[in-house]
Amino acid sequence: MIDPWGSSIVDYDKLVNQFGIKDFSELLGKIEDPARLMKRGVIFGHRDFDKLVPLINGKKDFGVMTGMMPSGQMHIGHKMVIDQLKWYFEKGASLSLSIADMESYAARGISFEKAKEIAINEYLANYIALGLDLTADNVNVYLQSQNKTLNDLTFKIAKRVNFNNMQAIYGFNASTNIAHLYVPLVQVADILLPQTEEFGGPKQVVVPVGVDQDPHLRLTRDIAAKLNEEYGFLAPASTYHRFLTGLTGDKMSSSKPNTAIYLNE
């Protein structure tokens, strides 16, 4: 089991073999002008990225989605995601950027007000400083707690999932609080949001993540299939990058200052 809230070191080969993540290097030759992190093998795995390749090469309509949990300062691990977003953006992707204030409340007890402040002053400021144009027409930045479409979709998703499912995917137990149990479903809705009517309906979306986020992708792919008839959702594609090993030898984490090199240092 992979724990998205943990901070441990990963055996990448095992992930590729056991969890159905495919080897990214096999696709590399098919991508015109691949991103630097692809060429260097930092992006080591994917799901369904082969469906994105013709869209990227042909500058066709597709989406890229990412989320940020505003829980501390940004570190150079975050820069890997931003570099990828910039590359997709240059390839013509529309960009959906979720500020995960519901997650930071459920997981860290950070108020919505505080999360918004951290997101604007720390995260969005760095995104802009690193060259991502967040004011472009095809960019949607939003706070989870403020997005009505997202919350309605989350509740619909919640009807298709039970405690057994959440236990199997995330290792939750009966003493997990209900907000923590609910918030992965908000993240599933985050990933599917770019395919809702409000954003032009079903399309291919890719989610570049660290491999610790794969449980969300597996759950989302399952939910997309269940909601396909009603919404026409396509399964989201994903890529997986290696973690920067933190200064302590563990995963670099915003909320553990001794593991991280912060972007403002």
Next chain:
Amino acid sequence: MIDPWGSSIVDYDKLVNQFGIKDFSELLGKIEDPARLMKRGVIFGHRDFDKLVPLINGKKDFGVMTGMMPSGQMHIGHKMVIDQLKWYFEKGASLSLSIADMESYAARGISFEKAKEIAINEYLANYIALGLDLTADNVNVYLQSQNKTLNDLTFKIAKRVNFNNMQAIYGFNASTNIAHLYVPLVQVADILLPQTEEFGGPKQVVVPVGVDQDPHLRLTRDIAAKLNEEYGFLAPASTYHRFLTGLTGDKMSSSKPNTAIYLNE
């Protein structure tokens, strides 16, 4: 265990003895001009109603809260609640009326659009026809799914409750869907909403219910205590009325046509 979604017959004495519900008849002499259903003993039990009595007698500020799940036609069982609301309204209460579209989606799969239509054409129309002035300043009618304050409060509540709690109170199991698990917390938020800043802050609120709804009250009283420090919430009071025995001998239920006498018959 009492099942709010079941339709079975109740031993009222046992409820008064075992679940901490107090005998209403002991308060009857203290209430000036009591409601007809109080005098007739249809309202048989209460929690903390003694705290309401001086406010009612003195025409002081207090609230009354009720919810309606738009799942079918209204029947004469609903009229008992409306009669009580009218009485409280005459006594100067402010009224909070939740249209439980999130509940009807989670429990019956009714879409928000359909729920709104049923609520307006069937329920609210009957409330008005039976003499309740829903346009008055001190009346707040809302759809759960459309109320941002309610949904934020629900999520905060969800952080204070775990699966064990929900299992103990409602008998949920691991195959209960997450929307069904979440929606009682929306109802807790419904009950506490009249005490939020938006509605003037903490005050005494009474919830007149059938005894099958008592699990929501017990959970809400527990949550009110947990959120007291942050919000100043007072424990809600409640009254319990006997069910009309349905035409089949079971509880009268909107969604079981053969048990009910509908208001438009």
